[in-house]
Amino acid sequence: xxxxxxxxxxxxxxxxxxxxxxxxxxxxxxxxxxxxxxxxxxxxxxxxxxxxxxxxxxxxxxxxxxxxxxxxxxxxxxxxxxxxxxxxxxxxxxxxxxxxxxxxxxxxxxxxxxxxxxxxxxxxxxxxxxxxxxxxxxxxxxxxxxxxxxxxxxxxxxxxxxxxxxxxxxxxxxxxxxxxxxxxxxxxxxxxxxxxxxxxxxxxxxxxxxxxxxxxxxxxxxxxxxxxxxxxxxxxxxxxxxxxxxxxxxxxxxxxxxxxxxxxxxxxxxxxxxxxxxxxxxxxxxxxxxxxxxxxxxxxxxxxxxxxxxxxxxxxxxxxxxxxxxxxxxxxxxxxxxxxxxxxxxxxxxxxxxxxxxxxxxxx
Amino acid sequence: xxxxxxxxxxxxxxxxxxxxxxxxxxxxxxxxxxxxxxxxxxxxxxxxxxxxxxxxxxxxxxxxxxxxxxxxxxxxxxxxxxxxxxxxxxxxxxxxxxxxxxxxxxxxxxxxxxxxxxxxxxxxxxxxxxxxxxxxxxxxxxxxxxxxxxxxxxxxxxxxxxxxxxxxxxxxxxxxxxxxxxxxxxxxxxxxxxxxxxxxxxxxxxxxxxxxxxxxxxxxxxxxxxxxxxxx
Ligand SMILES: Nc1ncnc2c1ncn2[C@@H]1O[C@H](COP(=O)(O)OP(=O)(O)O)[C@@H](O)[C@H]1O
Ligand SMILES: [Mg+2]
Numbered sequence: 001x002x003x004x005x006x007x008x009x010x011x012x013x014x015x016x017x018x019x020x021x022x023x024x025x026x027x028x029x030x031x032x033x034x035x036x037x038x039x040x041x042x043x044x045x046x047x048x049x050x051x052x053x054x055x056x057x058x059x060x061x062x063x064x065x066x067x068x069x070x071x072x073x074x075x076x077x078x079x080x081x082x083x084x085x086x087x088x089x090x091x092x093x094x095x096x097x098x099x100x101x102x103x104x105x106x107x108x109x110x111x112x113x114x115x116x117x118x119x120x121x122x123x124x125x126x127x128x129x130x131x132x133x134x135x136x137x138x139x140x141x142x143x144x145x146x147x148x149x150x151x152x153x154x155x156x157x158x159x160x161x162x163x164x165x166x167x168x169x170x171x172x173x174x175x176x177x178x179x180x181x182x183x184x185x186x187x188x189x190x191x192x193x194x195x196x197x198x199x200x201x202x203x204x205x206x207x208x209x210x211x212x213x214x215x216x217x218x219x220x221x222x223x224x225x226x227x228x229x230x231x232x233x234x235x236x237x238x239x240x241x242x243x244x245x246x247x248x249x250x251x252x253x254x255x256x257x258x259x260x261x262x263x264x265x266x267x268x269x270x271x272x273x274x275x276x277x278x279x280x281x282x283x284x285x286x287x288x289x290x291x292x293x294x295x296x297x298x299x300x301x302x303x304x305x306x307x308x309x310x311x312x313x314x315x316x317x318x319x320x321x322x323x324x325x326x327x328x329x330x331x332x333x334x335x336x337x338x339x340x341x342x343x344x345x346x347x348x349x350x351x352x353x354x355x356x357x358x359x360x361x362x363x364x
Numbered sequence: 365x366x367x368x369x370x371x372x373x374x375x376x377x378x379x380x381x382x383x384x385x386x387x388x389x390x391x392x393x394x395x396x397x398x399x400x401x402x403x404x405x406x407x408x409x410x411x412x413x414x415x416x417x418x419x420x421x422x423x424x425x426x427x428x429x430x431x432x433x434x435x436x437x438x439x440x441x442x443x444x445x446x447x448x449x450x451x452x453x454x455x456x457x458x459x460x461x462x463x464x465x466x467x468x469x470x471x472x473x474x475x476x477x478x479x480x481x482x483x484x485x486x487x488x489x490x491x492x493x494x495x496x497x498x499x500x501x502x503x504x505x506x507x508x509x510x511x512x513x514x515x516x517x518x519x520x521x522x523x524x525x526x527x528x529x530x531x532x533x534x535x536x537x538x539x540x541x542x543x544x545x546x547x548x549x550x551x552x553x554x555x556x557x558x559x560x561x562x563x564x565x566x567x568x569x570x571x572x573x574x575x576x577x578x579x580x581x582x583x584x585x586x587x588x589x590x591x592x593x594x595x596x
Contacts, residue, residue: 002469002476003462010464010505276460279419280521281449282477283442357445358419360456361410361533 003277004294007270018262019302025255026306026337029248034314034329036244038322039172043240044231046112046136046168046175050120052089054213055230056081056202056222066223066233068095068200072189073222075196080220081204088206091115092199094180096187097173098154102143109139110170111153113183113199120203121177122166130179132161138174153178154186171236201230252336260344263295267349271359278357287352295345299338307334365430365528367393367416367561372425374411374584385411387584388425391563395528398552398562400572403581409565410457410533412581416563417454417531418444429528429561449477453522453560455532455551459514461506467493467517468502471524478525492520496550512543519551523558530555530562536571544571552576 008015047055057066058073073092081090094113099106114120118127121134128134133151135143140163145151149160158178168175180197184190191198202222217224231237267274274287311330314323374386385408393399401409414420416427418435421444427435434447448454461470471489475481493502496516506514515535522530532551536544548564552574555562564575572578580587 002473003464006462006464006469272460273462276456276462277477278445279417279448279454279456279460280474280477281445281452283445286477358414360454360460361414361419362457 001290001293001297003273004290004297008294008297014266015298018259019298019305021258022255022299022302022337022341023306023309025251025258026303026334027310028306029251029255029333029337030307030310030330031314031323032244032248032251033333034310034323034325035321036241036248037324037326037329039244040231040237040241041167041324042169042172042322043237044170044234046110046170047230047234048228049122049166049168050093050203050227051122052120052203052205052227054204054208054224055093055227055233056090056204056217056220056224057200057233058220058222062221062223066225066230067235068233069235071200071233072198073200073202074191074198077220077222078197078202081202081216081222084208084216085212086206086208087204089119090202090204091118091120092180092197093118093120093201093203094183094187094189094199095170095201096154096183096189097171098186100139100143100176101152102145102149104144105142107139107142108173109135109142109153109176110173111183111186112170112175112177113180113187114177115180115197119205121164122168123164125162125164125177128161128177128179130181131158132179133158133182134162134164134177135160136168136174136176137163137165138167138169139176142174151176153182154188156182156185158182171234248333252333252340255337256340256344258344259295259299259341260348263291263345263348264351267291267351271355274352274355275357275359278355279360284353288349291349291352292342292346295349296338296342299341299345303334303337303341307331365561366395367529367563368426368428369412369416370426370428372412372415372427373423374408374415374420375423376411384584386415386422389584389586391579391586393529393561393563395561396556396559397576398555398564398574399577399579400548400569400575401563401565401579401581402567402569402572405567407581408584409567409581411584413531413533413563413565416529417452418448419454449474449525451527452529452531453525453527455515455518455522455530455535457534457537459506459511459518461514461517461521463506466503466505467498467509467520470517470521474521474524489520489524492524493517495554496520511538512547515539515547516550519547519554523554523560526558527560530558530560532562532564534565534567536566536568541570544568545573548572549574 057071078090097110100109114127307330311325314325369391372389376383415422426433475485548571
C-alpha cells in the first residue's frame with residue numbers, strides 16, 4: 001500500500017470526512033444493536049431464562065401461532081406431557097400481565113403462576129405458598145415494597161414472602177411469582193369445575209425427540225416451542241424486535257452505499273494517476289490490492305471508532321437505558337459494516353481494471 | 365540492448381472508419397544513443413512512442429529489445445505491463461508525478477511495483493536525484509516544485525529501474541529554450557551513462573544539439589531523408 005497510504009495522508013481532509021461518516025453509522029448500528037438486545041431482554045428474560053426445554057401452548061384455534069395472551073392449558077394437557085417419552089418434568093405455568101398496587105405506588109407487573117412444588121422460580125427458590133408472592137428485584141423497586149409488605153395484584157391481596165435478586169422481566173414489566181391458585185384469581189381464569197387446573201403454558205423439561213413432540217402435541221391439542229423460540233410468542237417482542245433489526249439492516253446497507261459512492265468519486269478523480277501507474281508498470285492486481293487495502297483500513301478504523309464509542313457509551317448508560325453490550329451487539333454488526341462496506345468499495349474500484357495506460361501520454 | 369521497431373502499423377478506430385496513425389514504420393535505436401523524433405502535431409509521434417512502450421498494441425509489426433520480441437499485435441496487457449516495468453522507462457509529455465509522493469518516493473515507487481526492495485534503493489534514488497540536480501528537493505511533493513523541477517524528477521523516475529529503453533514524449537513543451545536544451549542534454553547524457561536506447565519526441569529542433577540522431581515523421585511515416593540517415 002505504498003501509494004494508498006500516502007494518498008490517505010495527502011487527502012486527509014476527504015478521508016477524515018469519510019471516516020467520520022463511517023464512525024457515526026457504526027456508532028448508530030452498535031448502539032441500536034445493544035438497545036435491541038437490551039429491549040429483547042426486558043421483553044423476554046423471564047421466559048428465556050426458564051430452566052426448562054419446551055413450552056406447550058394451547059391456542060383457541062389449533063392452527064393459530066402460539067401466543068402467551070391467548071393460550072390456555074389444563075392439567076389434562078400437563079398430564080399428557082408428563083407421560084410423554086423422555087419428559088422429566090411437566091408443570092403448569094400461568095402468565096398474566098396485570099396492575100400491581102402497593103402502599104406507595106402502582107405499577108404494571110407480570111404474574112407467573114406456578115404449581116406448589118414448582119422448579120420454575122429462579123435461584124432454586126421454593127414456589128410461593130398461596131397468599132404470598134415472590135417478587136423480582138425490579139418489581140420490589142418499582143413498587144417500593146420489601147418482605148412482609150402487602151401488594152395487590154389485580155385486586156387480590158398478597159403478602160411478599162421473598163425478594164429475589166434476579167433480573168426477570170416479561171413484556172417490559174418485572175415478574176412476580178405467585179401460587180397457581182392465586183394466579184387464576186388474578187388472571188380471571190378460574191377453571192370450570194371439570195377442568196382441574198388451568199394456566200397459560202405447560203413447561204416441559206427433558207430430552208424429547210421431534211417425533212414424540214409432534215405426537216404429544218397432536219394428542220394433547222398443544223403447540224410446542226423450544227424455550228428460546230418461545231419469545232416469538234410474546235407479541236410486544238416480535239414487533240419491536242422486527243423494526244429495530246430492520247433499522248440496523250438499513251443502516252448497514254446505507255453505509256455500504258456511502259462507501260461505494262465515496263470510492264466511485266475517489267477512483268474517478270484518480271483516473272490520471274492510475275493511468276500513469278499502469279504506464280509505469282503497475283499491474284492491475286497491485287492497483288486493486290492497493291485501493292481495496294486502503295478501503296479496508298478506512299473501514300476498520302471508522303467502524304472501530306464508532307463501535308468503540310458506542311460500546312463505551314452503552315456500558316456507561318446501562319443503568320439508565322435498557323442496553324446489553326456483548327460481542328454479538330458490537331463485533332457482529334461491526335464486521336457486517338466492514339464486510340458490506342468492502343463490497344461497496346470493491347464494486348467502485350473495479351473500474352480500475354478498465355483504465356487505459358495510454359491515457360498517461362495525454363497532457364494534463 | 366538496441367530497440368527495434370519493425371514494420372509498425374497502428375490504426376485507431378475513428379467513428380465508422382479508421383485512422384492510420386503509424387504506417388509500416390521501421391526504426392532502430394542502438395543502446396546508449398538518443399534518437400530525436402521530430403514532426404508536426406498529429407504526425408503520429410506519440411502513437412509511435414505508445415507502441416514502443418507497449419501502452420497500446422501495434423495493429424501490425426513487432427517491437428524488439430535486443431533479440432526479444434516484447435510487443436506484437438497479440439501481446440497481453442499483463443505481459444506488456446511486465447515488460448514496461450522491467451525494461452522500459454517512460455517520461456510523459458507533462459511530468460505526471462503522483463501528487464501524494466515526495467520526489468524521492470516517486471523513485472522508490474518502482475521497487476514497490478516490482479515487489480522487491482533491494483538494499484541501497486534509497487541511496488540509488490538519491491544518487492539519481494543528484495544526477496538530475498534535484499538533491500535539495502528530495503522530500504518535496506510535486507506541488508512544491510516548479511515545472512522544470514518536476515520534469516527532472518520524472519526523468520529520474522523513468523531511469524530508476526535501469527531500463528534498457530527510455531522513451532520521452534515532448535519533454536520540453538512547457539519549458540523555455542534554455543531549460544529545454546538543458547533537459548535534452550541531461551537525457552542524452554544519462555542515456556549514454558546508463559546505456560539506454562533512447563527515443564525523444566520533440567517538435568522543437570532547436571533544443572536537439574546533443575542528440576545522436578534526428579528523424580522526421582509525417583503522416584505516420586518517416587521522411588525519406590531521415591530514413592536513409594538512420595539506415596545504418
Ligand atoms: N487514442 C487515440 N484514438 C484515436 N485517434 C488517436 C488517438 N491518439 C492519437 N490519435 C490520432 O492519431 C494521429 C496521430 O496522433 P499523435 O500520435 O498524438 O501525433 P503527435 O504526437 O505527432 O502529435 C492524430 O490524427 C490523432 O488525432
Ligand atoms: Mg504527441
